[in-house]
Amino acid sequence: MPDSTTSRVSLTLGSTIESVDTVERTAQDFAERAGFDADTIPNIVMAVREAAVNAVLHGNAYDPAKQIVASFETNSDSLIFRIADQGPGFDPNRVPDPLAPENILRGSGRGIFLIRAFMDEVHFRQLHPGSELTLIKHRAPAQPAT
Amino acid sequence: MSMKVTTRQVDGITVLDLSGRITLGEGSVTLRDAVRDALAKGSRNILLNLGDVSYIDSSGIGELVSGYTSVRNAGGELKLLNLTKKVHDLLQITKLYTVFDIWDAEASALSAFK
Numbered sequence: 001m002p003d004s005t006t007s008r009v010s011l012t013l014g015s016t017i018e019s020v021d022t023v024e025r026t027a028q029d030f031a032e033r034a035g036f037d038a039d040t041i042p043n044i045v046m047a048v049r050e051a052a053v054n055a056v057l058h059g060n061a062y063d064p065a066k067q068i069v070a071s072f073e074t075n076s077d078s079l080i081f082r083i084a085d086q087g088p089g090f091d092p093n094r095v096p097d098p099l100a101p102e103n104i105l106r107g108s109g110r111g112i113f114l115i116r117a118f119m120d121e122v123h124f125r126q127l128h129p130g131s132e133l134t135l136i137k138h139r140a141p142a143q144p145a146t
Numbered sequence: 147m148s149m150k151v152t153t154r155q156v157d158g159i160t161v162l163d164l165s166g167r168i169t170l171g172e173g174s175v176t177l178r179d180a181v182r183d184a185l186a187k188g189s190r191n192i193l194l195n196l197g198d199v200s201y202i203d204s205s206g207i208g209e210l211v212s213g214y215t216s217v218r219n220a221g222g223e224l225k226l227l228n229l230t231k232k233v234h235d236l237l238q239i240t241k242l243y244t245v246f247d248i249w250d251a252e253a254s255a256l257s258a259f260k
Contacts, residue, residue, distance in 0.1 A: 049169075050203065099241050104242070106211065108208045113204075113240070
């Protein structure tokens with residue numbers, strides 16, 4: 001029986017791979033407690049992990065003086081993840097399409113694509129400094145109007 | 147769990163049996179080093195057995211692509227064997243399923259090297 005009460009956790013973490021693993025484990029815990037099925041949970045967890053990798057690697061560039069803030073929220077409607085970094089920020093609309101023939105053999109650049117593929121909503125917000133990704137997964141798909 | 151690689155030679159083909167997670171950091175580096183070592187030792191036909199790979203992220207996918215490109219640039223071939231459903235699905239949504247030569251049976255994969 002999924003837990004439908006609202007719960008929130010916020011973690012401030014260093015710019016390390018270990019932080020990415022911590023974010024991943026916490027996302028796994030939230031997704032499981034929200035009652036998502038076994039096929040969906042890994043996708044949610046991967047999307048959140050990719051967001052954390054973006055923050056640590058591309059945002060903060062492993063700078064030990066910079067931190068990431070990861071917040072996790074579950075309510076009756078959705079799972080909401082926010083990952084913020086203190087980097088220079090980026091324009092998600094300028095990320096090359098990894099499915100384009102000229103990019104298909106690139107060794108990187110698929111993180112944002114996977115996040116969008118696996119989440120229902122993805123929002124970008126420019127911070128000063130840094131940027132924040134908000135990832136939302138609805139607990140039940142919207143029902144078509146009849 | 148980090149990634150492990152076991153290397154074996156079968157009929158002149160280098161088979162890399164991978165297990166664990168291919169993710170940013172140790173897993174991706176381990177895969178990169180294994181492919182580089184095989185190329186440095188003169189291998190040109192490389193089969194990556196992913197049957198025991200439990201998880202792969204975008205960095206791991208990128209490393210598979212880089213390995214594929216490195217081997218091709220060296221005049222060889224890199225093929226994939228035993229994809230889990232998760233890895234199969236990831237390669238499909240990233241449109242890489244048609245880039246890689248993918249096999250379910252090792253004997254068939256080995257025979258496919260020219």
